[in-house]
Amino acid sequence: MTRDVQITFDCADPAALSAFWAEALGYELQKPPGDFTSWDEALEALGVPPENRNDASAVVDPAGSGPRLFFQRVPEGKQAKNRVHLDVRAAPGLEGEDRMKALEAEAERLVAHGATRVQRFEPAPPMQSGHIVMTDPEGNEFCLD
Structure with missing residues (x-):
């Protein structure tokens, strides 16, 4: 079910x-x-x-x-790193530099809406395609993937 x-x-x-x-x-x-x-x-x-x-x-x-x-x-503020976070799939089907360009463009767009850029992780084939860690306006972590 x-x-x-x-x-x-x-x-x-x-x-x-x-x-x-x-x-x-x-x-x-x-x-x-x-x-x-x-x-x-x-x-x-x-x-x-x-x-x-x-x-x-x-x-x-x-x-x-x-x-x-x-x-x-809720009355209390964020205390620690999230144990669960959202991955925003901003570059599906893209690889390499095209993927990272798409992620960078989305990061810029979301920063304009209050997000904060935390860190960029470069592609490391064969297992990692690269991503950008961000936080929303209240500090909740998410990744542009």
Whole structure:
């Protein structure tokens, strides 16, 4: 039996971090429930006080094939290196210099949206194709692969 997968991020600012990951992955913010035209309208109707309206956010793959990413506000900041991280497959099918050029272009694009570049790993055939380690705006590690 298969299961749907949701990836959850603990964070300080769910709205901002979900907007970053929507941009990074080509995802979109999850639409509000029912006939509501905005999340503010839905949360108002549900009686959620204004100070709690950024407690959670989610992004979804518009094609419906990727996992949902859920962002929940927590009081504590990031403490240590992630034991699990996302690999953003930004250069599928490319090799060598073409692959690294594509990864560099994506790194530049994501830095403009708040990511931080950490380290570039050069290709080391036959097992390693090269990748770039990045962090999102709240310091969560991910790789451009």
